[in-house]
Amino acid sequence: MYTMITIAIILIALTILVLNLDKIFPTPTVQEAIKQAINAT
Amino acid sequence: MKETLKLIQKNFFLFITAIIVDVTFFIAYGFFTAPITNKIIEHAALITNKLSIIMAEQPTGILKHLFDPEIQPITIKLGLLITLMFIVTYIIYCIFQGTSWWITTLITKKGYKYHKYLQGFAKINLYWMLGYIIYKILDVIISVKFVVLQKITENAINIEGKILFAGLLLLGITALFSYPTLKAGTLYRTPLRKSLPILFISAIAYIAIQFIIQYLGKINIHAALITGAILIFTAANYIKIYTAKNVHAHT
Numbered sequence: 001m002y003t004m005i006t007i008a009i010i011l012i013a014l015t016i017l018v019l020n021l022d023k024i025f026p027t028p029t030v031q032e033a034i035k036q037a038i039n040a041t
Numbered sequence: 042m043k044e045t046l047k048l049i050q051k052n053f054f055l056f057i058t059a060i061i062v063d064v065t066f067f068i069a070y071g072f073f074t075a076p077i078t079n080k081i082i083e084h085a086a087l088i089t090n091k092l093s094i095i096m097a098e099q100p101t102g103i104l105k106h107l108f109d110p111e112i113q114p115i116t117i118k119l120g121l122l123i124t125l126m127f128i129v130t131y132i133i134y135c136i137f138q139g140t141s142w143w144i145t146t147l148i149t150k151k152g153y154k155y156h157k158y159l160q161g162f163a164k165i166n167l168y169w170m171l172g173y174i175i176y177k178i179l180d181v182i183i184s185v186k187f188v189v190l191q192k193i194t195e196n197a198i199n200i201e202g203k204i205l206f207a208g209l210l211l212l213g214i215t216a217l218f219s220y221p222t223l224k225a226g227t228l229y230r231t232p233l234r235k236s237l238p239i240l241f242i243s244a245i246a247y248i249a250i251q252f253i254i255q256y257l258g259k260i261n262i263h264a265a266l267i268t269g270a271i272l273i274f275t276a277a278n279y280i281k282i283y284t285a286k287n288v289h290a291h292t
Contacts, residue, residue, distance in 0.1 A: 003156040007136055014073055014129060021076050025118055027083040 042242070045283045052148045059144040059281070060274045066137030073133055077126045084119040088112060131170050135163045142220045142281065149285040151221065161223035168225055169216045176209050214240065221285035235287045242283060246276040 049056045095106050107116045139162035146153050183201045190197045218228035218236070228236060250272045257265035
C-alpha cells in the first residue's frame with residue numbers, strides 16, 4: 001500500500017515538473033527573438 | 042519452452058497485466074521525456090547558433106568556447122537538462138519495468154514482496170544506468186572521432202563503434218539475466234546450456250517479428266503496426282518468464 005502511494009507521489013511530482021519545464025528552463029521563442037530584434041532597432 | 046507456455050496458461054491474467062504495464066511504460070516514457078527532449082534540442086540549437094558565430098571569428102577550441110560568458114549559462118542548462126533526462130528515465134524505468142518484472146517473478150513463483158523487489162530492482166539498475174551513461178559518453182567521442190577520420194579517409198570503418206555496440210548488447214543481456222534474481226552476476230553464473238537457449242529464442246523472436254512487420258507493412262501499414270505491437274509485447278513477456286524460469290538462482 002505504502003509503495004503504491006510513494007509511486008503515485010513520485011509520478012505526480014514528475015508530472016508537475018514536466019508540465020512546468022518551460023518556467024524552469026525558459027528558452028526564447030521565435031516571436032520573442034523577433035520582438036528583441038525590433039526593440040534593438 | 043512448453044513449461045513456460047503452461048505457466049502463462051495458468052497465470053493468464055498476470056501475463057496480460059504484465060503486458061499492460063509494459064505498454065503503459067512506453068506511454069509514460071514518451072509523456073515524461075518528450076518535453077525534456079524538446080528542451081534539450083532547443084538549447085543545443087541555441088548553442089550551435091551562437092557557436093557558429095564565434096567559431097567564424099576564432100575557428101579553434103570548440104570545448105573552450107562552450108564556456109564563454111555568453112554561452113556558459115546555456116551550456117550549464119543543457120547539462121542540467123541531460124542529467125534530468127537520465128534521472129527521469131531511471132525513475133520511470135524502475136517503476137514500470139520493476140512492476141512488470143515483479144509480475145514475472147510472481148508467475149514463476151519466486152516469492153518477492155513488491156516493495157522489496159522494487160528496492161532491489163532500483164539498486165541493480167544503478168549499475169546498468171552507470172554503464173549506459175559511460176556508453177553514451179564513449180559513443181559521442183567515437184562518433185566525433187569517426188567523422189574526423191572520414192574526412193581523411195573516405196572508406197574508414199567504424200570498428201570502435203562496432204565494439205562499443207557489442208559492449209552495449211552485453212550490458213543489456215547482463216541486465217536481462219539479473220532482473221529475476223536481483224543479482225548483477227547472474228548471467229555469468231548461469232550454465233551455457235540454459236543461457237544460450239534464452240539468447241537464441243530472443244534473437245529468433247526479434248528476427249521473426251521484424252520479418253512479419255516488414256511483410257505486413259507492404260500490405261497494410263496499420264495492420265503491421267498493431268500486429269507488431271501485440272507480437273513484440275507478447276514475445277518480450279514470454280522471454281521474461283522463460284528467463285526468470287531458467288536463470289541460475291545463486292545466493
